[in-house]
Amino acid sequence: MGTESETKSREQGLATTALHTGRETTPERENSPPVFLTSSFRFDSAEQARAVFAGEEEGNLYSRFTNPTVAMFEERVAALEKAEHAVATASGMAAVTLVFLSLLSSGEHVVISRSVFGSTTNIANTLLKRMGIGVSRVALSDLAAWEAAITPATRMFFLETPANPTLEMVDLAALTALAHQKGILVVVDNVLCTPCLQRPLALGADLVVHSATKYMDGQGRVLGGVIAGGRKLLMDHVYPMLRNTGASLSPFNAWVLFKGLETLPLRMERHCDNAERVAAHLAARPELAGAVLYPGLPDHPQRALAARQMRRFGAIVCLDLGSRARAHRFMDGLELAIITANLGDSRTLTTHPATTTHAKLTGAERLAAGIGDGLVRFSIGLEDVEDILTDLDQALARSAS
Numbered sequence: 001m002g003t004e005s006e007t008k009s010r011e012q013g014l015a016t017t018a019l020h021t022g023r024e025t026t027p028e029r030e031n032s033p034p035v036f037l038t039s040s041f042r043f044d045s046a047e048q049a050r051a052v053f054a055g056e057e058e059g060n061l062y063s064r065f066t067n068p069t070v071a072m073f074e075e076r077v078a079a080l081e082k083a084e085h086a087v088a089t090a091s092g093m094a095a096v097t098l099v100f101l102s103l104l105s106s107g108e109h110v111v112i113s114r115s116v117f118g119s120t121t122n123i124a125n126t127l128l129k130r131m132g133i134g135v136s137r138v139a140l141s142d143l144a145a146w147e148a149a150i151t152p153a154t155r156m157f158f159l160e161t162p163a164n165p166t167l168e169m170v171d172l173a174a175l176t177a178l179a180h181q182k183g184i185l186v187v188v189d190n191v192l193c194t195p196c197l198q199r200p201l202a203l204g205a206d207l208v209v210h211s212a213t214k215y216m217d218g219q220g221r222v223l224g225g226v227i228a229g230g231r232k233l234l235m236d237h238v239y240p241m242l243r244n245t246g247a248s249l250s251p252f253n254a255w256v257l258f259k260g261l262e263t264l265p266l267r268m269e270r271h272c273d274n275a276e277r278v279a280a281h282l283a284a285r286p287e288l289a290g291a292v293l294y295p296g297l298p299d300h301p302q303r304a305l306a307a308r309q310m311r312r313f314g315a316i317v318c319l320d321l322g323s324r325a326r327a328h329r330f331m332d333g334l335e336l337a338i339i340t341a342n343l344g345d346s347r348t349l350t351t352h353p354a355t356t357t358h359a360k361l362t363g364a365e366r367l368a369a370g371i372g373d374g375l376v377r378f379s380i381g382l383e384d385v386e387d388i389l390t391d392l393d394q395a396l397a398r399s400a401s
Ligand SMILES: Cc1ncc(COP(=O)(O)O)c(C=O)c1O
Pocket: 091, 092, 093, 094, 096, 117, 160, 164, 189, 191, 192, 210, 211, 212, 213, 214, 223, 224, 225, 342, 343
């Protein structure tokens, strides 16, 4: 047992934070938090309504602005990301779009990694260009390319690391140092890691965005998103845009996500354990030499970087089977893994990015992002790992013929 001062200075563990932060009770003394399913809040008097609207008195007004259940979720995410503040949104794409709309203006410029989620690329190609915001796309891991893309109008770098689905990474500390020399904000989509595996803010990023739909829910039930970072940046820019445009998180979804966070650290360990086993098992098959993508594999070109900036290697494993026909045949032969356009579920899921999540990209964009026609993405679930391996083996055998 440590001394009293050692006990006091010890930082709380992530599992404890996930279970105990953001908990509020009402006078009913409930142990599991209630869902405040209400669109608006009552006032005792017209004068109180005036004072709350004027910001002279604290309180909830309307659930597009604030809601106690949503606030609990925001507080817990902020604690896990060790951020000053967090703002919840209706989905991951609402979070991504809000970041762009609230922090970029016409005539300004953003550099976006080529390896980002398909809808993020679509927003960059359509909405941002229509608003007169300049967009440059660069190879994620190429620091010189990020530097070369900077113009006097550049306000933001936007990226995912590891990227979905290529699992390419960038050295976050080096990239944020480069950006901050020029006063550029760095926004990181941290979906594949969650704060359990990587905390971009600690490596210098200004904001982190999440599709809470993924691991934070963890059971494929609801849509949600969240943006974490500095209070001033969020409250001066992002939150006013959120409350006026209405991309707010539903209280019911916030409740589901809040409860989901309680088991996030535990689930991420098991997801990673299973993914490590799956990647090693597939990579050991001679016919799949060089076809398995996983940052934890000894021959992954960025393994050292992953080991440095991520706590573990994540739970997405990709397999390149060379052609769309073989990829589809293999997926159709799976009996346990579910074909669906999601990730981060408790069950093992599989997707063919080239014809689903990234289908709207041009062939050249897909090629540049490293998404071949034979690429199959697995979001490894929480099953008994031997059952996942058996399923993969039988589907590989069937698709080979
Ligand atoms: C990396 C990444 N960012 C953002 C999103 C968008 O999230 P949502 O579907 O919650 O809008 C996804 C969805 O798959 C994603 O994988």
